[in-house]
Amino acid sequence: MPLHATQHEPTTAYDISSKEFWSRSPDERDDVFQRLRTEAPVSWHPPIEASLPPEVHGQAGFWAVTKAEDITYVSQNHELFSSALGSSALYPYGPDTGSRAVILDMDPPVHTAYRKVISSAFTPKAVARLSGQIEARAEQIVDRVIGAGSIDFVDDVAAKLPMMTVADLIGIPEHHVERFAEAGDRIVLLQDPLALPEGVDPNELLGEVMGTLGEIGLPLAEERRKNPEDDVMSAIVHADVDGVTFDEQAILSVMTLLSVAGNDTTKQTTTHAVIQLAQNPDQKAWLLDDFEGRIAGATEELIRHASPIISFARTATEDLDLGGQRILAGDKVGIFYASGNRDESVFKNPRRFDLSRGRSPHVGFGGGGVHYCLGNNVAKAQLRALFKQILTKLPDIVVGEPERLNSDFINGYRHLPVVIS
Amino acid sequence: MTTQRIVVDRNRCTGIGICESIFPERFEVDDDGTLIVHDTVVTAENRAGVEDAVQACPAAALSLASRDEE
DSSP states (O other): OOOOOOOOOOOOOOOOSSHHTTTSOHOOOOHHHHHHHHOSEEEOOOOOOOSSSSHHHHOOEEEEEEEEEHHHHHHHOOEESSSSOOOSOOOSSSOOOOOOOOOOOOOOHHHHHHHHHHHGGGGGHHHHHHHHHHHHHHHHHHHHHHTOEEEHIIIIIITTTHHHHHHHHOOOOOOHHHHHHHHHHHHHHOOOOOGGGTTHHHHHHHHHHHHHHHHHHHHHHHHHHSOOOOHHHHHTTOBTTTOOOOHHHHHHHHHHHHHHHHHHHHHHHHHHHHHHHHHHHHHHHHHTTTHHHHHHHHHHHHHHHHHOEEEEEESSSSSSSTTTTEOOOOOEEEEEEEHHHTTTSSSSTTTOOGGGOOOOOOOBBBSSTTTTTTHHHHHHHHHHHHHHHHHHHTOOOOOOOEOOOOOOOOOOOOOOOOOOO | EEEEEEEETTTTTTOOOOHHHTEEEEEEOOSOOEEESOOBOTTTTHHHHHHHHHOOOTTTEEEEEEEEOO
């Protein structure tokens, strides 16, 4: 079957493919997604405007799935919407290489076996065991900026905890945590070419980062082979689930995946939350009234409202109908979580930041199914620990004008100037 | 009499543990990621919690089934 290559007639005049569109603010973008949800919940679009032209990357375009219900349907039916047939990135990186090194780009049963190996580190009990460390790190991070004056909240606060937590999950020794965290931040740049600074060659950067991960990860793998501990590295070097074993390349792939998936997501949600809490003092007061009783529900709203991951893609495995459109086998299907999280048929007054919504059927961790965010418990534990510290120790934080990230993948901020007196 | 029980679709369950975070007395993901349901019977006392957990499962792996039992 043609992979991502079948041309379709445009089904709507709305543009969600251009760099110009993705440089708008989330609310401006949602003005368009709102129309799509109402008028054309599934619609055909030219490929995302990329550094390579369509005649080189070879992709004809994608179906945009914009309503929460349809996003959930696509996510839960991996037999119809594959992650392995084509890449799960919406952005057309280049001609398909066929390489499916990370579990994001796998389908069951291969995916099931790989996921099972690392999922032991993410069970509620495993996260509970890690939570003391998360709380201690959150306290250190916030204590360091008390009275710091003018700082960049993104670099000095939001970026810190996620990579340290990923390091702790993998089992990275303390003296390598800082260097590992830096490598993770650079991988995030690779994940989104729209965010890559001018003049930086992605392949060169990737080589450097993989070199660093190897220097830190491979000796650790050797150590854990001899002396297993309660961490992801021990789980993968001793893996024996359905015959799945991890070679050096696979170990680096897991480290890369966790560095991407566990990094920007929580970092961007933290920054978004600080901005929203500053703009909505009533919400801040409501949360502080009963922090322990309300933070679990409030965290769900922080994630829904931030929607740090905008989109992923699937590939149709057969001809099928969705949202009134005929999708053909091999077509690329984009699922827009950021749109699903503003779906007015699910959320009343969807743009409002309302911590009292509590647990809601948001798609901030994905639309369910086998690829549902493995780290959701870890993310929630970090947000809880950080906001407990931020709200009590930085009550007078003054939030300035953020510098936004222009991306079709990550909803977020490059920088956020704040003043902490 | 008709008894309602919690049913786990093992082909769908990924051991993510949302059910455990909602109703830890009933649902427990063990260290290798397998979901254990402590007592599958739904009672008037636990119905609300069980229904919350079933509905919140992102993998749609949980359901309730009724049948006549002695």
